[in-house]
Amino acid sequence: MQQLPRNDGSKAEQAAAFRKFIRLAQELDLPLIIHARDAADDVIRILKEERRENFRGVMHCFSGDKKFLKECLDIGLYISFTCSLTFKNADDLREVAKLAPIEKVLLETDAPYLAPQKFRGHRNEPAYLQYLADQWVELTGLAKNDIERITAHNANALFKLYPSGKPRIAYEIRNSLYLNITNRCTNLCNFCIRTKTDFVKGHNLMLDKEPTVGEILKAVGDPAKYDEIVFCGYGEPTMRLDEVKAVAKELKAKGVKLRLVTNGHGDLINSRPIAGELAGIIDRVSVSLNAETEEKYDKICAPKFGPGSFRRVLDFIKDCVKQGIETEVTCLDLEGIDIKKCEEFAGSAGAKFRLRRYGVTG
Ligand code: SF4
Numbered sequence: 001m002q003q004l005p006r007n008d009g010s011k012a013e014q015a016a017a018f019r020k021f022i023r024l025a026q027e028l029d030l031p032l033i034i035h036a037r038d039a040a041d042d043v044i045r046i047l048k049e050e051r052r053e054n055f056r057g058v059m060h061c062f063s064g065d066k067k068f069l070k071e072c073l074d075i076g077l078y079i080s081f082t083c084s085l086t087f088k089n090a091d092d093l094r095e096v097a098k099l100a101p102i103e104k105v106l107l108e109t110d111a112p113y114l115a116p117q118k119f120r121g122h123r124n125e126p127a128y129l130q131y132l133a134d135q136w137v138e139l140t141g142l143a144k145n146d147i148e149r150i151t152a153h154n155a156n157a158l159f160k161l162y163p164s165g166k167p168r169i170a171y172e173i174r175n176s177l178y179l180n181i182t183n184r185c186t187n188l189c190n191f192c193i194r195t196k197t198d199f200v201k202g203h204n205l206m207l208d209k210e211p212t213v214g215e216i217l218k219a220v221g222d223p224a225k226y227d228e229i230v231f232c233g234y235g236e237p238t239m240r241l242d243e244v245k246a247v248a249k250e251l252k253a254k255g256v257k258l259r260l261v262t263n264g265h266g267d268l269i270n271s272r273p274i275a276g277e278l279a280g281i282i283d284r285v286s287v288s289l290n291a292e293t294e295e296k297y298d299k300i301c302a303p304k305f306g307p308g309s310f311r312r313v314l315d316f317i318k319d320c321v322k323q324g325i326e327t328e329v330t331c332l333d334l335e336g337i338d339i340k341k342c343e344e345f346a347g348s349a350g351a352k353f354r355l356r357r358y359g360v361t362g
Helices: 011-027 040-050 066-075 091-097 126-140 144-159 213-220 237-252 266-270 294-301 309-322 339-349
Strands: 032-034 057-059 078-081 105-107 170-173 176-179 228-231 258-262 284-288 326-332 352-356
Touching: 011 032, 011 040, 040 066, 066 078, 066 091, 091 126, 105 126, 105 144, 126 144, 144 170, 170 213, 176 213, 213 237, 228 237, 237 258, 237 266, 266 309, 284 309, 294 309, 309 326, 309 339, 326 339, 339 352
Parallel strands: 032 057, 057 078, 078 105, 176 228, 228 258, 258 284, 284 326, 326 352
Antiparallel strands: 170 176
């Protein structure tokens, strides 16, 4: 195979050509595939200068450091890793890769080059992509079919390859099944990803209509397959408390472990304390708090019920604990939130605490 010359042209000529391609891609609404070697600062600077609204692209064969990764992500690029991520001596690259949200990752071979560790020195080929997927299972703790689905969805979003998937009532992540029963919510959190994408981990969660109890149970299929079934979608499940209870009762009778992920507004939504109604059918409740004071809560979550909502969320958490439900308080690692105070509140209420990384869903 004939090798193309490297650095064929001055730096100024390369930069001018790069700008032309960026403009052309945006004019034609096509994605850019960028290969940057020893030019990270120049590439980022030029992209920032030339980027317009419809810009989309991927940093091909990523091998940069944490700073370059962050800059690429900030610009909105997808990050494509090759099988070099599987190399024995690629610990540094794996540490960088861990910081890439899987929702922005693509997998590629760079064939015929960079065969995975197992076939190092041989010709690379598409069939070997599975070894790169295995590496991502190790890095993320997700299941292999999660990695396949998410990265396929990412490629679709970047290249506009095929129509988006159908809306999902039930969707799998790892060995858990999540139930997406409404897209309505009584908060308008400033970090909510519903306003940015219809998809979570490659699943389309924008419902055409709210499913009935029968439709939800049908979507569950065989519940014995899962470690846990979780009421958690693109909306607040307790807005459909009757359906939550009906589905939970059916599944509980089959011995399934059930969890409710909620914004804690259930009492306000249903105009009565609801923890007692959840006891016995819901094993665990995860309540998103995301603030340590009412003022911050109102600013971050913009609750529909206005002032006083924060206190009612705290009351709901305490009630769940009193009812003997395993309760956890969750907070995103957002700047400005006093995580320690949130954790202290959880402890004082008898609840567990879990810090969630912003941008990581499911
Ligand atoms: S509570 Fe959840 S679904 Fe509702 S706005 Fe906030 S992040 Fe979005």
